[in-house]
Amino acid sequence: MQNNPGTSAITPQERNTGNWSASQEAWRFLPNGTETTPLxxxxxxxxxxxxxxxxxxxxxxxxxxxxxxxxxxxxxxxxxxxxxxxxxxxxQIENLAVHDANQANTAFQMYPNPVDNLLHIKSNTALESVEIYSLQGQRVLTTIQNQINVSQLASGVYLIRILDVNKASVTRKLVKN
The missing domain is CATH 2.10.70 (Complement Module; domain 1)
Structure with a gap:
């Protein structure tokens, strides 16, 4: 390896002794010293x-x-x-318009709330999933039915996430008596 003006050079050991060959060999040269300008x-x-x-x-x-x-x-x-x-x-900026959020919010109805045993979900489109979560974030029930037997749930407050086949979703508070 030689400097730009050609006044100084360095050769690998045992390589400046005549003809030689290499196979599957690579060399990596790292500069040392202080670089005054970024590369x-x-x-x-x-x-x-x-x-x-x-x-x-x-x-x-x-x-x-x-x-x-x-x-x-x-x-x-x-x-x-x-x-x-x-x-x-x-x-690209894509804003979710307020009317889109309101449309998703009203596209689903659930009743009664508070519920004792059977929760009904009414949707304008087919349901992909209904998930009920405890307030600790643990999923306690998953279904695709629009009538859900919640009698096995303990009394308390839950979150219910409803998703339709068009990927519209809403999360609401559910109270179990």
Missing amino acids: VTLQWFDQNSNIIGTGDSIEVCPTTNQQYSVSATYTRCGGTDVIMVQDSYAV
């Missing part, structure tokens, strides 16, 4: 080409769809060519 410079840009950060990563909190890009700049070995590589990232 790669990163710059992050917003969609208006404003620099918004440098370094390996950035944190952004967009409220609308945005396009971000990063450029990596480095000098090729030998110091003659400066290389710039760029990549772009699109961030």
Whole structure:
């Protein structure tokens, strides 16, 4: 290995003695000493080409769809060519509208609540699952039925999560007498 001006070189031991060959051999050279400039410079840009950060990563909190890009700049070995590589990232924001949440909330009805033995669930679409959880987070009952026998549950407060086949879901408080 030789320095750029060609005034100094280092050879592996036993290798500068004439012709030689190698098979499945690799060498890794690590610089020592103090590097005064970084090997790669990163710059992050917003969609208006404003620099918004440098370094390996950035944190952004967009409220609308945005396009971000990063450029990596480095000098090729030998110091003659400066290389710039760029990549772009699109961030899409999808808001859950209030009417969507209300629609999911009213798409399911459950009664009676409080319940003694039989809980009824009415849904505009087929149910995929109904799960009842204790307040400690333990799932105590799972079904796909719209009439659920809860007589085996101890009296108390539970959370019930109802999911339909369209992936609309709602979680509500359930009181067992």
